[in-house]
Amino acid sequence: MTVSILVPSSLVREAEDKREATRKIGYVARAATIFNVDRVTIFPDEAGENRWEGDFVETVLRYAATPPYLRKEAWGKRDELQYAGILPPLRTATQTGSESDDSESIRQGIVTEVGPDGRVRVNCGLQHPISLIVPPSMESPGVGERVTIRISSRRPVRAKIVDQAPPGFAVERMDLPEALGREDAGFRIATSRHGEALSVGRLGTLAGRIQTDGATIVFGAPDRGLVEIFGVEEAEIAAHRSGIWDTDADAPRVESGAPSRFDLWLNAIPNQGSKTVRTEEALFAVLACLTLKE
Numbered sequence: 001m002t003v004s005i006l007v008p009s010s011l012v013r014e015a016e017d018k019r020e021a022t023r024k025i026g027y028v029a030r031a032a033t034i035f036n037v038d039r040v041t042i043f044p045d046e047a048g049e050n051r052w053e054g055d056f057v058e059t060v061l062r063y064a065a066t067p068p069y070l071r072k073e074a075w076g077k078r079d080e081l082q083y084a085g086i087l088p089p090l091r092t093a094t095q096t097g098s099e100s101d102d103s104e105s106i107r108q109g110i111v112t113e114v115g116p117d118g119r120v121r122v123n124c125g126l127q128h129p130i131s132l133i134v135p136p137s138m139e140s141p142g143v144g145e146r147v148t149i150r151i152s153s154r155r156p157v158r159a160k161i162v163d164q165a166p167p168g169f170a171v172e173r174m175d176l177p178e179a180l181g182r183e184d185a186g187f188r189i190a191t192s193r194h195g196e197a198l199s200v201g202r203l204g205t206l207a208g209r210i211q212t213d214g215a216t217i218v219f220g221a222p223d224r225g226l227v228e229i230f231g232v233e234e235a236e237i238a239a240h241r242s243g244i245w246d247t248d249a250d251a252p253r254v255e256s257g258a259p260s261r262f263d264l265w266l267n268a269i270p271n272q273g274s275k276t277v278r279t280e281e282a283l284f285a286v287l288a289c290l291t292l293k294e
Helices: 018-034 054-065 068-075 176-180 200-213 226-230 234-239 279-290
Strands: 003-008 039-043 105-114 119-123 130-133 146-154 157-162 170-173 187-197 215-218 264-267
Touching (some): 018 039, 018 054, 119 146, 130 157, 187 200, 187 279, 200 279, 215 279
Parallel strands (some): 003 039, 003 215, 187 264
Antiparallel strands (some): 105 146, 146 157
16 A cells, blocks of 8 residues: 655745745655655646756755765755755654664665675665675665665674665656556545545545555645646536545546546645645645544
8 A cells, every 4th residue: 555645846836945945845755754655756847837846846855855874975965955954854763673772673775885795885874884685586786776774783783685665755756647547556636625625524435445545645836736737627626526425436437637537636625714725734734634544
């Protein structure tokens, strides 16, 4: 079960400067971490981009998702990261044992050297890079690639590379149709104030569907929601009613048209008191509801 969120390349279009843009992206990273999102995908919205476009959004998000002990080696100094110091700490939960030395933890490492006999040297935030064997189930990683490390002891160091995704979320850029067409896309939701209102009665049905199938949840940009991004009329959204609430209805059918390419257009803040809800605010409001368990 995979939960993905999609945000447009115009995510920080209204930011007054690079510092403000960085801060807003930090809130997106925090929301993704708090609610255990698996992927954050940036889809193109060139018409809505301002000074801080997709490359900037991607770089800052990737930096935020990088553990602090790897950031210097992985990123060095880049212009996009001028204000990276204001990013909020993510403190991604790791699978940690009861030892005070953080034993049995899962963490990321960066390959610094590829040696013979299936061994690589990995920087994983310990005092020195360590030499580890690549599992037979994995292809040998190259220098600079990231791997997942399970540390069972720090004194003495006992660790191994494991064939699994590291804690936290992945960051990628992808066209929207491609992202929605993935095998693990799950239930496809477009967030919009023009969508079907979420209610207490409907929440259980929707949350249960997401727990079973996973979800891909798409958000718009400030002052440029999905209706504006897709160039559709509000009436088209209203006409595309989901059958998820009706137990006798067939499963929603996803087609290529803008309204119908989603299983559901959802208004998760039906009583909003502000004319607009910023993207980073919508992330917290929507994910808090949709990640509830039955």
